Amino acid sequence: MTNIENYFKVGTIVNTHGIRGEVKIMAITDFAADRFKKGAELQIDTKQGFLPMKVQSSRLHKNMWLVLFEGITNINDIEKYKTHDIYVYGEARQELDDDEYYYDEIIDSRVVDLDGHEIGVVSDIMTTPANDVWTVKREGKPDALIPMIDDVVKNVDVEQHLITIDALEGLLD
Structure with a gap:
């Protein structure tokens, strides 16, 4: 098999x-x-x-x-x-540049804010002309849409499946 x-x-x-x-x-x-x-x-x-x-x-x-x-x-x-x-x-698979990721490296990753508070888990990735947008499933709340831009995504730890974001005002509302 x-x-x-x-x-x-x-x-x-x-x-x-x-x-x-x-x-x-x-x-x-x-x-x-x-x-x-x-x-x-x-x-x-x-x-x-x-x-x-x-x-x-x-x-x-x-x-x-x-x-x-x-x-x-x-x-x-x-x-x-x-x-x-x-x-x-x-x-x-081709080697990617820094700050580039394959979908399977991002899907199912945990997302936390700068203080380490759990936000949710990446469930989907949408590709737009401007940038990718990650759908984050949140417990008891609507999904959050996180744009893959430097102002928001601060760290992606592929090995730990952990993404740290700056939850800018209005981003998670």
Whole structure:
């Protein structure tokens, strides 16, 4: 059995495209051009395990990646994988700059204020043109939306899954 902890989701096959076996992939990676380039090795989660696939060709079309995998020659070879997730093996992840994080390093992290008071746990990340916004689930309160900006996020300890923020006035209301 494959250990899923070593794999990271980079997209989902949302549909097929044409009869040659291309698929439409909704990417959830900042490195889509690298992830889906010719020769890239990806894994389809088949629910029975991972199916390794190599990209034969790809192109961006209407905010979706159209990908043809090696060995796939028609729609019948790939249609059964519609709605399945696409993963990359952990060692294939790129090194990030300081103050850049992969989603899985942030999701489920505890959030505290500068005094160490518990605020909640990051449950989701929204990407906006200006900056990412982290959704923080709070006990007995509505979710808080925390912008990933230097004025608010003061420290991210990936190892401890702990994020320290400056809870500016009005941020948690």
